[in-house]
Amino acid sequence: MTDTAVAPRNINISQAVAEGLRLAMEDDDRVLVIGEDVATQGGVFGSTRGLLKAFGPQRVLDTPISEMAFTGMAVGLAMEGYRPVIEIMFVDFIGVCLEQVYNAIAKIPYMSGGRVDMPVVIKTAGGSIGAAAQHSQTLWGLFGHLPGLRVVAPSNPYDSKGMIAAAVASNDPVVFIEHKGLLLERAQDFEFGANVPREAYDVPLDKAAVVRPGSDLTLVTLSGSVRHALTAADAAILSGVDVEVIDLRSIVPIDWDTIGASIAKTRSLLVVDEDYLGYGLSGELITGAIERFGLGSLDYVGRHGNPGVPVPAALSLERQIVPGTESILNAIVRAGAAR
Amino acid sequence: MSDTLTDAQLWRDRYRLMVLMRRFEEACLTGVASKEIHGELHTAIGQEAIAAALAEHIRDGDSLASTHRNHLHAIAKRIPLHPLMAEIFEKETGLCGGFGGHMHLFDRERRFSTTGIVGASLPVALGHAYAAKISGRDSVAFAVIGDGSVNTGGFHETMNMASVLGLALVVIIENNEWAISVPFSAASSTPTLAERASAYSAPGERVDGLDVDATSAAIGRAVAHARSTGPAIVEAMCYRFRGHYEGDLDLYRSQTEKTDRTTTKDPVVLLRAQLRDSGMLDEATLGELEAEASAEIDAVLAAVRAESQPDRSLAHDHVFASGLTVDFGTKGAVA
Structure with missing residues (x-):
């Protein structure tokens, strides 16, 4: 790329x-x-x-x-x-x-x-x-x-x-x-996608990207959370978790081929979503993965994101609600321990 | 009556079209009774003169965005009767293959669309008007709305933007006095809706919507203003003869009011009497025009009734024009 x-x-x-x-x-x-x-x-x-x-x-x-x-x-x-x-x-x-x-x-x-x-x-x-x-x-x-x-x-x-x-x-x-x-x-x-050619080109609307290969845990995220997830994934090596980070890019449709290939390797899925978790993307990804790849395909599923709270003003409060490098790292470590 | 009454052919056409519109709506009513149409059906019986007047001004290149009460506007826009009725009857031969139903009619070629959401047709018409401007066409964008739509935010936004941009938009308000159960008198801050046009530096005119000639003249003035300057409003007064939808108990209007209005203010009946009494058309001619219109609608209805609903296997088609399917919930899971 x-x-x-x-x-x-x-x-x-x-x-x-x-x-x-x-x-x-x-x-x-x-x-x-x-x-x-x-x-x-x-x-x-x-x-x-x-x-x-x-x-x-x-x-x-x-x-x-x-x-x-x-x-x-x-x-x-x-x-x-x-x-x-x-x-x-x-x-x-x-x-x-x-x-x-x-x-x-x-x-x-x-x-x-x-x-x-x-x-x-x-x-x-x-x-x-x-x-x-x-x-x-x-x-x-x-x-x-x-x-x-x-x-x-x-x-x-x-x-x-x-x-x-x-x-x-x-x-x-x-x-x-x-x-x-x-x-x-x-x-x-940016440590990924930094080079922007001057000429016209398309990036397909329906393809996720593996932005960091790993073997232990599939972390699916998108948009502003991707760079935080990469930083957290680098730090997670110290905790012995080798994270594969997938940039979803597209919410509709979901690129199940890319997610399925990763899960086949890791048998673990963590969704990091800046959006509200309830009734949203994280539930769709986890349910969709189970539907497509079977109840036996995963040893761990988890999600980290906004737990259903309006985003607060004070930075101290916002950090409690919006996923950042530190909170994503914690979620990775929890996932690693649970596997 | 105006001088145009001297044109017998014009009056023949007007009367025949209004009868045809009445018969069309009556044919739809039979589809509700027979359960061939399921869901809501909104008819415009009693409002024929407005659509017939509109038909005299709207050209093929003009656009028309209509409402949930849209059948007569579709006829005015010259949507062929067969696919129109077939869509209302949810048939595969319908204008939209049975996917839209009576509130959701779309004909790109004829620049016609409807919406089931009150007020939502106005911004769509604004888009047509803007397209006409930037493509250098002299087309007019028509939006037909009810009195209820005028109280939506979209009315204000659309009128303001059309005025700012100087767009050829004609808004025809069918003021049938009732927004479902809420009377116009309880819902409007102004005695008329036409006067709201002044807030947008636009002309607004209230007209007797039972009078096809007066309504046509008013629409003609609005079209001339739209072409030369910007948006214009015609508020055509009328009365909804049926409930808001078929099945509406309609207890909010007194029986006295309903009986009085439907018996003494029927635009088709009034026009017939006017034409006969003035000697413009004789009884035999009027009867002939009525028979022609009835026969045309009867033939369409018979054809539609013989047709099928779309095959159930098609239900997943067309969600995306590209053919993309997303398949939520179609896979099971086993351990």
Whole structure:
């Protein structure tokens, strides 16, 4: 995936996303970017910067604070043959416009009997950066629960550019969830996916990546938790646990081939999920693994993540709730001891 | 009556279309009674004049986003009657293969869609209007909503954005006075809905929605404004003859009110009397037009009734346009 012989470019993840969008828009003039502060400001995190200058105010539209209106616009635009990228600034804001996402964008391909597709990207940012309960959620489990949506969450610069390109190219609606804690991180600070080629490329939307091979425990995680899991996995060697870290990349669909191959080796599965654990991704991964690989395929299953608490403001409290390197290491050690 | 009454062909077409719409809805009612249609069915009996007026203005390149009470709007948009009724009857030959049902009708080619969520058609129409603008077409995006929709946040967001962007959006409000059981008088901060247009620097006009001629003229003015300037609202007053849905006990409206309105304010009956009394169309012609419309609907209904529901094996298809299947819960597990 990464050519370590080439020094990483001096860009951050937001710039990688913007570059992916720019190339997609150059390639296909049906692609539009619509949302709050996406044009003049180039996005509050800079992930649409430069698009207004390159493509003008019709294709890159700054909207009023009217998520319900501009999310619904995507439905009409898609029916007209456009490929809208709708930015919901923070994923937490989906509460004001979920209607058009889950009742229209996600269901129209089905409700129309396959006659109307919805090539719409819902581009949004999630994750904890100290912004407390209404600006810290990830919510991929919420989207994953609803039929008809692909849901992806990249963890590194290379994937961010390639997956936004693949999301735009997809004829299925895609919820593309960036992590706010990653967007401004420089590419050179990543130990995986640091090199971002200048040319266009796609990263498949349905393939997980083994980012650290190991033999004792399969740790499946995604988005902002991947780098913490890698650090924790390195430290876990001292506890005698050799962790294989899988970056899930895609919440829907789940890449069972990659997970199954890992579990066949480790017979142990730990899910680390920044999202709420209840009724979510971790339960789906563990249940799905048992369904697919059999009750006898695993000696250990566990999950570590938000136990069902709104994300608190104080850093001392946030660290109790949101998975970090230390808490992931503890979860690995517990898993190692239980095996 | 206006000068247009001198055009006999226009009035023949109008009357025939309104009768056809009435017969279409009546055919759907038989599908509820026979249990061929299961689930809710919302008919627009009593609201035919508005859809017939809309039909005179909407062009093939224009879009129409409608509501849960949508059959007549589909007819106005010239969705062929057979696939339309077949979809309402949940048949494989339906507009959406039986996957959508009567509240969820989609025809991409004709730029027509509906939604079962009150108010949700407006943002969709906004998207069509924006598409027309950026692609340089002179199409108009129509959204038909009920009086209940006007109180949703989406109405405000859509009107504001359409005005800011100068989009060709015509919002037709069918004010049938009832949002299920809540009367308009208890739900609106303004005496009319048309006057809310001024908040968006848009023209708004209330019109008698039982009068096809007046409604058509109002829609014509709204379309002209939309093409030249930006969004416009037409509030067409009408009355829902049936319950909110078939099976609604409808105890919130007095029998006196219902009897009075359905017997003295039936747009089809009123138009018939008007045409006959004015000498525009004679009794024989009116009867002929009614027989034609009935025969057309009878033939569609008979054909639809003979058709099948989609094969059960298709239920998992179309979740994703790409063909992706996710298979939640389809695998067992053994130790």
